[in-house]
Amino acid sequence: MNYSQNSENFFQLVYQVCREIPKGRATSYGTIAKYLGSGRSSRMVGWAMNNSHQQNPPVPAHRVVNRNGQLTGKIHFAHPKEMEILLKKEGIEVNHDKIVNFKTVFWDPIIELDIEI
DNA sequence: CGATTGACACCAA
DNA sequence: ATTGGTGCCAATC
Numbered sequence A: 001m002n003y004s005q006n007s008e009n010f011f012q013l014v015y016q017v018c019r020e021i022p023k024g025r026a027t028s029y030g031t032i033a034k035y036l037g038s039g040r041s042s043r044m045v046g047w048a049m050n051n052s053h054q055q056n057p058p059v060p061a062h063r064v065v066n067r068n069g070q071l072t073g074k075i076h077f078a079h080p081k082e083m084e085i086l087l088k089k090e091g092i093e094v095n096h097d098k099i100v101n102f103k104t105v106f107w108d109p110i111i112e113l114d115i116e117i
Numbered sequence B: 001c002g003a004t005t006g007a008c009a010c011c012a013a
Numbered sequence C: 001a002t003t004g005g006t007g008c009c010a011a012t013c
Helices: A007-019 A029-035 A042-050 A080-089
Strands: none
Touching: A007 A029, A007 A042, A029 A042
């Protein structure tokens, strides 16, 4: 089923997946998009994140970075430092707005998760 | 209503 | 390895 046609569910799925990200791990926009069925609509995931601040419960958007492990979305937080702080707090090493050993902390919902969609 | 803009990713040169 | 162009789809201008 391709939920990219259903933006409401698509957004909700994005939020759901984000909340399932284990502490101390991170994933990428594109991976989530692929997991939801629209592999190249990673921008929609980003847009969903933009709206994630008004979601309840809150979405741990700091665990979602781009494919390079770069904290591109930190500027959308209340305080840009917060994203890096939160990640470090969870044991993720961050250096120059980039996750260290991203390959190690990378969390792939396609493999690790199995939400029925 | 058409054009532009993204918290991205992939491909070609 | 780097750079530039293209695809994706919703929101905003």
